[in-house]
């Protein structure tokens with residue numbers, strides 16, 4: 133199997149240029165039947181949660197400085213709904229609701245016509261779709277509030293204090309060899 137970077141490049145070419153892809157073709161065809169398909173969509177919002185370009189602008193201050201950025205492997209738009217998907221080449225592991233929630237918030241900010249966004253992983257090794265995470269525009273205000281609070285809590289931590297290690301299911305994918313919980317990832 134191609135490595136993760138190559139897979140993303142191959143599937144981006146497949147979606148943007150219709151170049152043949154040795155992997156993921158059935159998924160791309162299924163997405164194309166659903167609506168307009170885009171690859172490698174990059175979005176950002178500024179400190180006022182307004183959409184701006186991914187790299188921000190040339191001005192000074194928060195107006196043009198990205199607060200949160202996100203890149204989407206695939207976005208499929210169907211009227212007021214969008215689906216977005218992440219290509220995954222590893223072993224299936226579902227634990228990224230936060231990542232999908234941030235993605236949905238960025239999509240809602242950038243595309244006012246959207247009322248619902250659904251995100252999921254595409255597990256290329258097993259040929260299966262992951263758990264769908266569904267988000268509605270009506271829920272965005274409390275979700276932004278919770279996310280900003282979480283970010284402020286992290287920012288307020290003392291950078292001189294070493295963060296505690298929290299062994300968990302991600303350890304088997306982690307490359308930090310010096311950690312006592314390292315599992316060969």
Ligand code: SF4
Nearest residue numbers: 298299303306311313
């Ligand atoms: S192995 Fe990696 S993910 Fe697991 S506790 Fe150590 S640093 Fe954290």
